[in-house]
Amino acid sequence: MKFQGTESYVATDDLTIAVNAAVTLERPLLVKGEPGTGKTELAKQIATSLGVRMIEWNIKSTTRAQQGLYEYDAVSRLRDSQLGEEKVHDVANYIRKGKLWEAFEAGERVVLLIDEIDKADIEFPNDLLQELDKMEFFVYETGKTVKAVNRPIVIITSNNEKELPDAFLRRCFFHYIRFPDMETMRAIVEVHHPGIKEQLLTTALTQFFDIREQAGLKKKPSTSEVLDWLKLLLAEDMTAEDLKSGIAALPKLHGALLKNEQDVHLFERIAFMARGQR
Numbered sequence: 595m596k597f598q599g600t601e602s603y604v605a606t607d608d609l610t611i612a613v614n615a616a617v618t619l620e621r622p623l624l625v626k627g628e629p630g631t632g633k634t635e636l637a638k639q640i641a642t643s644l645g646v647r648m649i650e651w652n653i654k655s656t657t658r659a660q661q662g663l664y665e666y667d668a669v670s671r672l673r674d675s676q677l678g679e680e681k682v683h684d685v686a687n688y689i690r691k692g693k694l695w696e697a698f699e700a701g702e703r704v705v706l707l708i709d710e711i712d713k714a715d716i717e718f719p720n721d722l723l724q725e726l727d728k729m730e731f732f733v734y735e736t737g738k739t740v741k742a743v744n745r746p747i748v749i750i751t752s753n754n755e756k757e758l759p760d761a762f763l764r765r766c767f768f769h770y771i772r773f774p775d776m777e778t779m780r781a782i783v784e785v786h787h788p789g790i791k792e793q794l795l796t797t798a799l800t801q802f803f804d805i806r807e808q809a810g811l812k813k814k815p816s817t818s819e820v821l822d823w824l825k826l827l828l829a830e831d832m833t834a835e836d837l838k839s840g841i842a843a844l845p846k847l848h849g850a851l852l853k854n855e856q857d858v859h860l861f862e863r864i865a866f867m868a869r870g871q872r
Contacts, residue, residue, distance in 0.1 A: 603632070603639035604774075604781045612769035613640060619767055622708075622726055622748035627771030629753050630816025636771075637707035637749040648705040649746075651693035653713050659721030662692040662708075663731050663740075685735045694725060698742040706746040712755040719762035727765055774817060776803065786821050787828060797834040798824060801845055805852075810860055815851040823850040 597613040599605030605613075613636075616623035625633045641648035651662055667688040674682045681687045691699075697706040711719060725731045729742035750766065752758065774782060779799060783790060802823070806814045815823075826847045827837070837846055844861050845851060852858050 597640050597643050600639045600643050602785055603635060604778065604785060605636075605639070606778060609636070609769060609771065612767065616767040617747055620745055621765065621767045622750050624750045624752065624758075624763070624766035624768045625771060626752045626754055626768070628773055628814070628816055630818040631771045631773060632817060633751040633771060634707065634709055637705055637709075637751075640747065640749065641705040644705070644747075646702065646704055646747075647700070648707060649693055649697045649700075650707045650709060652709045653711050653718070655713050655715075657714050657718070659714075659718050660692075662694040662722065663725065664692050664695055664733060665690045666735050689733065689735060694722075694731070695740055697746040698729065698740055700744065700746070703744040704746050706748045708748065708750045710753060711750050712752040712758065716756060716759070720759050723761060723765065773806075779817070779820070782817060783821065783824060787824055790824065790828065791834075793834040794827065794832070794837070795824075797837045798827060801837060802851070805845065805861075808860070808864075812856045813853055815853075819851055819853075823847060826850055 597605070597610060597617070599610060613623060625636060627633055637650075638648055666685075667690060671682055671685070671688045693706065693708075697704050726748060729745055730739055732739050776799060780795065783795060783799075799820070802815065802820045805811070823845075830847070832846060844858065844865065848858070848861070852861065
């Protein structure tokens with residue numbers, strides 16, 4: 595099973611190597627990078643490329659590691675016992691399977707995405723060490739061990755919001771998705787907006803990279819945001835000349851690129867200073 599990218603996802607050589615190395619080593623692939631660089635989409639495209647199913651576990655600040663394994667619904671069991679329900683005698687009726695359990699018992703190999711692991715508590719990754727390493731866990735309520743029938747391909751994403759424990763990092767194959775250069779970005783745009791006019795694309799991407807390099811910018815626009823911006827430019831039937839006319843001011847349809855008032859004010863000040871120097 596080799597990942598080669600897909601028609602709808604531009605995978606650089608180093609990313610392809612990282613994915614296949616993690617699959618060969620049977621280690622989780624820890625993917626970091628700026629928000630919007632395609633970390634979550636990578637897992638979906640790996641599943642598509644390999645022709646397997648994907649199971650997605652979206653992590654929140656309140657997520658506990660135990661939820662990925664299973665949860666025991668003691669409240670429902672107590673209620674059913676008061677109502678005299680027959681099923682109360684089998685504790686398995688009150689075990690809710692988590693995403694890891696679902697991946698472990700799948701009849702075929704699957705891709706398991708643990709998305710934005712750094713959102714959870716700092717102890718969250720450590721709480722999953724044994725389960726991800728041994729690919730099994732023990733269910734205390736039933737006295738049974740759940741073991742992976744087919745070892746899943748585990749993709750873990752992080753936005754670097756907090757440091758991950760060393761013990762966890764040792765068990766992963768790591769890859770950082772660098773922000774695409776101009777050539778790679780052109781290839782990405784061609785996938786999403788095929789046939790876009792060369793002049794418009796060159797002017798738009800030049801402005802986009804100039805915005806990203808602007809000193810003092812609080813949030814740099816991402817790959818997903820430039821794709822949205824280009825979609826709007828095409829919908830408005832804008833030309834390269836239209837974009838150039840606003841080069842000393844805020845970019846055309848800047849709401850797709852600049853996502854907070856500080857950055858908007860920064861470009862307004864730059865535009866004001868540019869007009870004053872004329």
